Amino acid sequence: MHTASSGIPHFRRPLSGLPSLYTGILRGTFYEILGIILVAVGWPLSIWSVYVQYAEGKGTPVPSAPTRKLITSGPYKYCRxxxxxxxxxxxxxxxxxxxxxxMVFLTLLFFIFLFLFIKLWEEKELEARFGEEYRKYKRRTPFLIPRIWLRTKDHDGE
Structure with missing residues (x-):
């Protein structure tokens, strides 16, 4: 612990007892470049997804104002x-x-819980709201890892 010029103590590394969890593992420019690529893909994908929910689904990601129709276009064409x-x-x-x-660990942990929520609650709610239309969409569209190629024919034969 060090004392700032104001006399107020501050800590340089709050998790210094756990350096491998705090900083020590991720070193080098590779991770910075990887991070920039992930942000450059993730941020627009998130914004595009919200826009499509609002523009085409006439709703929001918020459960109290859900979409009025099932969205299967835009980014939702490639993954659910x-x-x-x-x-x-x-x-x-x-x-x-x-x-x-x-932060990598906590992000992955958070998303494990989010994906469990989606699988256990949200998918059932969508199936109840949209019925067979959602079941067909679910059969032909992957949960998370997108199919980046365009389909000319649905898996149902439609």
Missing amino acids: NPMALGTLLLYLGFAFILKLAS
Whole structure:
């Protein structure tokens, strides 16, 4: 602990007892470049996803103001959860830019819980609201890892 010129104590490394979790693991320019790439992909993907929910679905990501129709276009054509994917990439990107292994760990932990919520609650709610239309969409569209190639025919044969 050091004392600032004002006489108020401050800490240089609040987690100095856990250096491998705080900083020590992520070193080098590689992680900064990786982080910039992840932010450059994740941020626009998140914004695009929210825009499509509002413009085409006439709703928001907020559960109290959900979309009025099932969205299957834009980023939702490639995966069912592009907003979550974009946000995950954005947070991981910032963690790599800042070189904080603890932020990588906490981001991954948070998204495990988010994906459990989506699978256990949100997908059931969407199925109840949109019925067979959602079930078809769910069968032909991956949960998180997008298909970046365009389909000419749905898997259902439609």
